[in-house]
Structures are given as structure tokens and as C-alpha cells.
Amino acid sequence: PQMLVDELRAFSQHARMEVVDPEQLCLDSRWEIETAQISLPLPFQSFIANGNLVTVSFKQQVLHVENLVRQHEQQQLSIMNQVGGLLPMLARGGLRVDVDTVFWVLDIGRDQLVHDTYRALQNASPQDLRKPLKVKFRGEEGVDEGGVAKEYFRLLSQQLFSPAYGMFKCDEESRYLWFDPGSFNGAEDFEMVGTVLGLAVYNNLPGFDVSFPPVLFKKLKGLPASLDDLRITFPSHALSLQAVLAWEPPEGKSAKEADELFQGTFCLDFSVSYEVHGSTCVVNLLGAGDNPPPVTLENRQEFAEAFKEWYLNAGISQHFEAFHKGFTRVCSDSPVYKSLSPLELEAIVSGERDLDF
Numbered sequence: 001p002q003m004l005v006d007e008l009r010a011f012s013q014h015a016r017m018e019v020v021d022p023e024q025l026c027l028d029s030r031w032e033i034e035t036a037q038i039s040l041p042l043p044f045q046s047f048i049a050n051g052n053l054v055t056v057s058f059k060q061q062v063l064h065v066e067n068l069v070r071q072h073e074q075q076q077l078s079i080m081n082q083v084g085g086l087l088p089m090l091a092r093g094g095l096r097v098d099v100d101t102v103f104w105v106l107d108i109g110r111d112q113l114v115h116d117t118y119r120a121l122q123n124a125s126p127q128d129l130r131k132p133l134k135v136k137f138r139g140e141e142g143v144d145e146g147g148v149a150k151e152y153f154r155l156l157s158q159q160l161f162s163p164a165y166g167m168f169k170c171d172e173e174s175r176y177l178w179f180d181p182g183s184f185n186g187a188e189d190f191e192m193v194g195t196v197l198g199l200a201v202y203n204n205l206p207g208f209d210v211s212f213p214p215v216l217f218k219k220l221k222g223l224p225a226s227l228d229d230l231r232i233t234f235p236s237h238a239l240s241l242q243a244v245l246a247w248e249p250p251e252g253k254s255a256k257e258a259d260e261l262f263q264g265t266f267c268l269d270f271s272v273s274y275e276v277h278g279s280t281c282v283v284n285l286l287g288a289g290d291n292p293p294p295v296t297l298e299n300r301q302e303f304a305e306a307f308k309e310w311y312l313n314a315g316i317s318q319h320f321e322a323f324h325k326g327f328t329r330v331c332s333d334s335p336v337y338k339s340l341s342p343l344e345l346e347a348i349v350s351g352e353r354d355l356d357f
Contacts, residue, residue, distance in 0.1 A: 004064075005065060079101060108137055173236055218342040219320060225309075
């Protein structure tokens with residue numbers, strides 16, 4: 001619709017692709033409006049720039065339009081590059097543009113979805129990923145008008161996010177998927193998953209039937225993880241930490257007695273353990289030596305932060321960095337994508353599951 005095209009233009013030209021910070025409206029003089037001024041400042045003329053005024057579904061529609069515009073621009077560029085070397089044929093009216101010039105065609109075998117996808121992504125150039133996606137299942141007739149691509153993403157996600165594939169684990173309480181710190185999969189596998197997710201968003205085929213925790217989208221947007229993110233992702237771990245942090249010694253105990261009682265009650269040290277194919281690995285949260293120090297009444301807050309940091313960042317850093325690299329191969333230079341909050345990105349990737357905005 002023209003309204004969405006106009007909004008994309010307003011965000012690009014009037015707001016200069018920047019989101020207005022509501023907190024600055026009362027502090028920054030550039031937002032002052034003279035009494036005689038008839039129109040609002042230009043950034044106010046874009047809904048996306050004032051994201052708290054519109055729904056995530058509206059932003060998703062504008063992102064859809066932006067993706068279509070970028071795909072069309074890449075198609076034109078690819079055609080012009082091909083035509084440049086075929087001008088003699090054009091003069092004779094015999095020019096034929098290959099489908100690979102205007103689409104990125106994935107030729108996939110149903111019996112080797114992951115292998116074929118990995119191979120195709122390895123060979124794909126940045127320009128290929130900017131073209132509209134077409135999926136063809138090898139040996140099957142039919143033209144991909146969107147339905148084949150949706151089926152492809154559905155089948156691929158069932159394999160990639162399966163615990164049997166060894167990349168992600170599902171927390172039994174929250175039911176969220178998270179990177180398996182004990183995964184033997186290489187960085188190239190996690191980069192492939194990130195790229196696949198980015199392609200689904202770029203080709204307007206989001207709504208993966210997988211549950212990632214909100215902290216993943218905070219990390220994709222460059223925001224820090226918190227103890228509350230640990231509570232949402234790993235409820236049992238957070239509950240145990242809360243018991244440690246909330247513990248109070250009985251009245252009348254000296255500091256030394258209180259600390260001894262605390263250590264005797266919880267018996268903790270600065271370590272975490274995780275499984276790697278049936279074997280238990282122990283990690284020193286302080287990263288120094290084989291004998292982690294005990295958790296005391298005085299350093300328990302430090303322990304909670306180190307525990308959270310390991311589960312949400314340090315323990316899965318190589319996996320996430322590869323995943324993030326793959327995702328940004330496709331989505332990093334989109335102004336509308338950059339304007340999205342983590343919650344909005346979650347709603348677009350996973351589908352709106354009654355998220356309250």
C-alpha cells in the first residue's frame with residue numbers, strides 16, 4: 001500500500017532513519033515548536049521514528065516494504081550487470097535474463113536439507129542474499145510463489161533446532177531454546193542457523209515455530225543481559241540464586257559465624273558444570289586455576305553476576321557470535337530493522353504470541 005511506501009520514505013528522508021527518544025522531548029531544544037509554526041518537526045512526521053505510537057504489526061509491514069524495495073534494487077543491479085556484457089544480443093532482440101540473475105534459487109534435496117543449505121550459503125555472495133529467495137525441491141515440479149519457501153523453512157527448522165542435532169537445548173521449565181554450551185557443532189553451523197533466520201525475516205517469511213528467550217533478541221540488538229533474563233530463560237537456576245541472595249543469618253550471629261553458617265548451608269564455589277555427551281565438565285567462573293574459591297556471604301552478589309554471565313554470555317560466546325554473524329549477513333544494514341526494539345524483533349521472528357506492547 002502507498003501509505004507504507006510513504007512511511008518508509010518519511011523515515012528515511014525526514015527522520016534520517018533515527019528513532020526519536022521520548023525522554024529527550026522535554027530536554028532537547030531542537031524539539032521546541034514555535035507558536036506560529038504550522039507543521040511538526042520533520043522527524044515527527046514518521047511513525048517509525050516515534051515507535052511508541054505504532055504497533056509491531058505496522059512496523060513489520062514497513063519492514064516488509066523495505067525488504068521488497070531492497071530486493072527490487074538488487075534485481076535491477078544484477079540485470080544491469082548482465083545486460084552490460086550482452087548489449088549485442090539486446091540489439092538483436094535476443095536477450096534472455098536467467099532466473100538466477102533476479103532470484104537467489106535454492107536447489108534443495110528433501111533428504112539432505114541441512115547439507116544442501118550449508119553448501120548453498122557457503123557459495124552465496126552478499127548480493128545473492130539480497131535477492132528474493134526461491135526454493136526448489138530437487139526432483140519436484142512446481143514454482144515457488146512463497147508456499148515452497150515456507151515449507152522449506154519449516155522443515156529445516158525442525159532439524160536445526162532439534163535437540164538431536166546438538167546445537168540447542170530446551171529448558172524443561174521455560175521451554176525456551178538456548179545454545180548448548182557442550183555442543184560439538186562448529187561455528188559454521190551456528191552461523192548457518194543465524195543466516196537462515198535472517199533470510200526468513202528478509203524474505204518476509206518469519207514466524208518460526210521455535211521459542212527463543214527474550215534475551216536472544218536483546219543480544220542481537222547489542223543490549224546487556226540481566227538477572228531477570230536468567231529468571232525468564234532458566235527459572236530453576238534463578239530461583240536457586242534468589243535463595244542465596246535473600247538468605248539472612250539469625251540474629252545475634254557475628255560476621256564470622258554468619259559466613260560459616262552461610263557456607264555450610266549452600267556449599268557453593270565459583271563454578272558451574274554442564275554435560276558434554278554424558279560427561280560432566282566443570283568451569284571456574286573466575287577463569288583462574290582449577291580450584292574455584294568458595295561463595296561467601298560477602299561475595300554472593302559477585303557469584304550471582306558471574307553465574308548469569310556464564311550462562312547467558314561467556315559460556316556460549318563462540319556459538320552466539322557465529323549466530324550473530326550469520327544473522328547480520330542479511331539484516332544488519334536495514335534502517336527499519338535497526339529501529340526495532342528487542343521485543344518487536346522477537347514478535348517478528350517468532351510470531352506475536354500475545355506480547356504486550
